[in-house]
Amino acid sequence: MSAPQAASRRPEERDVPAAIAREADLIHRILFGADAPEALKRRYADALKSAPDGADALDGALFERNGDLEAIEFALRRKNPSNALTRRFRIMCYLAEVEAEYFAHFVAERNQFSAGVGALLRAGMRAVYLGMKGAYLARRYGLR
Amino acid sequence: MASANVIIVGSGAAGVAAAYALRGRGVLLLDVGARPPASALKNNFYELRRDPGPVDLFGELIGNSFESLHNIFHPYLSPKLKAPGMKFVLEGAERLAPLESRSFEAAISFAAGGLANAWGAGLYRATDKDLKGFPIGARDLDPYYDVLTEKIGISGDDDDLGRYFGAARGLLPAMKIDANGAALLGRYDKRRRALNRAGLYIGRPRLAVLTRAHDGRPAYGYEGLEFFRGDNPAIYTPALTLKEMIARGEIAYAPGLLVERYNESGDEVRVLARESAGGARRDFTARRLILAAGALNTAKIALNSNDDCDTRLPLLDNAVSYIPLIDPRRIGAAFEKEFFAAATLNAVYDGPLWPEPVQMTLYGAAGTLRSDFLFDFPLAARDALAAAKYLTPALVIAQLFYPDAPAATNYLRLAPSGKLELAYEPKRRGALEARLVKLFRRLGCFGLARFCKHLAPGSSFHYAGGLPMKSAPRTGYETDRSGRLAGARAVYIADAANFPALPSKNHSFTMMANAMRIAAEVGRTLP
Numbered sequence: 001m002s003a004p005q006a007a008s009r010r011p012e013e014r015d016v017p018a019a020i021a022r023e024a025d026l027i028h029r030i031l032f033g034a035d036a037p038e039a040l041k042r043r044y045a046d047a048l049k050s051a052p053d054g055a056d057a058l059d060g061a062l063f064e065r066n067g068d069l070e071a072i073e074f075a076l077r078r079k080n081p082s083n084a085l086t087r088r089f090r091i092m093c094y095l096a097e098v099e100a101e102y103f104a105h106f107v108a109e110r111n112q113f114s115a116g117v118g119a120l121l122r123a124g125m126r127a128v129y130l131g132m133k134g135a136y137l138a139r140r141y142g143l144r
Numbered sequence: 145m146a147s148a149n150v151i152i153v154g155s156g157a158a159g160v161a162a163a164y165a166l167r168g169r170g171v172l173l174l175d176v177g178a179r180p181p182a183s184a185l186k187n188n189f190y191e192l193r194r195d196p197g198p199v200d201l202f203g204e205l206i207g208n209s210f211e212s213l214h215n216i217f218h219p220y221l222s223p224k225l226k227a228p229g230m231k232f233v234l235e236g237a238e239r240l241a242p243l244e245s246r247s248f249e250a251a252i253s254f255a256a257g258g259l260a261n262a263w264g265a266g267l268y269r270a271t272d273k274d275l276k277g278f279p280i281g282a283r284d285l286d287p288y289y290d291v292l293t294e295k296i297g298i299s300g301d302d303d304d305l306g307r308y309f310g311a312a313r314g315l316l317p318a319m320k321i322d323a324n325g326a327a328l329l330g331r332y333d334k335r336r337r338a339l340n341r342a343g344l345y346i347g348r349p350r351l352a353v354l355t356r357a358h359d360g361r362p363a364y365g366y367e368g369l370e371f372f373r374g375d376n377p378a379i380y381t382p383a384l385t386l387k388e389m390i391a392r393g394e395i396a397y398a399p400g401l402l403v404e405r406y407n408e409s410g411d412e413v414r415v416l417a418r419e420s421a422g423g424a425r426r427d428f429t430a431r432r433l434i435l436a437a438g439a440l441n442t443a444k445i446a447l448n449s450n451d452d453c454d455t456r457l458p459l460l461d462n463a464v465s466y467i468p469l470i471d472p473r474r475i476g477a478a479f480e481k482e483f484f485a486a487a488t489l490n491a492v493y494d495g496p497l498w499p500e501p502v503q504m505t506l507y508g509a510a511g512t513l514r515s516d517f518l519f520d521f522p523l524a525a526r527d528a529l530a531a532a533k534y535l536t537p538a539l540v541i542a543q544l545f546y547p548d549a550p551a552a553t554n555y556l557r558l559a560p561s562g563k564l565e566l567a568y569e570p571k572r573r574g575a576l577e578a579r580l581v582k583l584f585r586r587l588g589c590f591g592l593a594r595f596c597k598h599l600a601p602g603s604s605f606h607y608a609g610g611l612p613m614k615s616a617p618r619t620g621y622e623t624d625r626s627g628r629l630a631g632a633r634a635v636y637i638a639d640a641a642n643f644p645a646l647p648s649k650n651h652s653f654t655m656m657a658n659a660m661r662i663a664a665e666v667g668r669t670l671p
Contacts, residue, residue: 030525030526031525031526031529043202046210047210047213050209050210050213051213051216051217052217052218070524070525070526071524073524073525074523074524074525077519078522081519081520082216086519087216087217089519089525090213090216090515090519091213091216093514093515093518093519093529094206094212094213094216094513094515095202095206097513097514097515098193098201098202098205098206098513099201099202100193100194100195100196100201103193103194105529105533106514106529106532106533107190107193107479107514107533108476108477108478108479108533108534108537109478109479110478111476111477111478112476112478112534113475113476113477114476115476115534116475116476116533116534116535117475117476117534119527119530119531119533119534120475120530120531120534120535122527123523123524123527123528123530123531124523126523126524126527127522127523127524127527130524131524
């Protein structure tokens, strides 16, 4: 009897360029609190390669600095929703969302009214703080 | 050279309805006819995502060419049309029907079944008020609405929207509604009188979705997969009737052909086509020609046939706005396993802010990927993710379609390059949306007018008007009430190109009924 096929066909095993792997890890950590699994990194690299503006539309140094990437992304998004950094965050979200392991990050499986209201209140306060911080960092790094 | 009694061009909603009226009478249907890929998606949208089993969820939901990431890098395409399983709907359009347009984002389909493969399945009868400016009335269409209702199997109700949606004859029982819809409808029932005085009416949609087995097709199972697969037999699309007529030998079907022009000589119409793959020329003749290639393509064929790069033809489109609303009581609610991903309810605004009734579709966001909209929240990325999780169950989106009438600024023309040139002045919107935000507040749904989205012209996919029906046509690009092009002997227009105006109400059902009416008239002229 043959083994069942993997849920999502895994991208071919191969090395992901170090800069892309680091970028994927950083974004994944912001969104999901841990480094990106290897398969997701490979898929992320493929998605960037398939994009019309490729992977080089973004200053790679952004990921090397120790700035708050989440704050910077938020500030850039408020000025231009399709800036190169937000695009990368969006790609990571799409790729993660169709993996069963991430289901609970996207979908409430049971009624969670209080948790929901709490998360939204926290989100509102963080938006004010990160908005200001991001605007400052974007100015400091000369990002638009 | 192949010949037929009647050649029909295009297999969308109008072409198939015309063919259905003339089936068995020597019909040849010419079509490009892209087909959907086989979908492996079964079960339910959420169960699949929690436990995909052997299903390649990445391939089905994102696509091996990253199709679902389309809106990250390209102009907005509805979540349904960018899904990998729905890619066939627009396949080949850029090559086969190149456009020159700065302001109009047109979607053209060459698929078997046309744009209706991705429709929301809402089918509504037009009233006389909707047909203002048409040389026909609702009574002319009623017999054809009845035949189509029986053939398609339309679910719905006769409620507060009955006065806008026309007769409820032959409807199947209405669909189950989701928790958001049920809550909204319950509150509407309690405040009906005050809301009606303010011009707001709410009721159940009429949908081409089976609530019980019908005509050999099963009842809908509330899988919620509508955004990702277009081949659920419980949801009617014209492709089903096309397949059925071909299988029964009731029509001849020639796919892989792009019709470019026609000319009339003597008792014949000659139709000139090219193979959509290789480009080889193929000619056909018929006694009658019915054009139903989609409003834009049909107008292009007419202009091309006259080698006319000067005339500007009217271009109509339903301007679209989205109003996002939150029902706070539903924040953090658990996902519903069984739901329909398209219309939950309909609403009509019939008040002082707009001269004609404006129809809305209300739906939730449960049937799409959260990633489609989570970065629209004005929150930092991690919080946007949490908001998508907790707010999505509480989200109700009202989609408005504005009616349209001809205007000098809105036109289509055949450019000397052979491309179709489209020009359209975007409408100013906002006042009605702001009013509706206030009205929905009375129903416990909260929104802000500044979060409303006004989509670019062309985003409705409801195009019309190039070759309008008139009581007394004045130019060779108008048709009489039988759909016959003025100046032509045997060329008929059956799709929405013949609409002299575009009501707010989804026009698909009226286009189909009118196509049947025109085909029946054509049938009467045949020897």
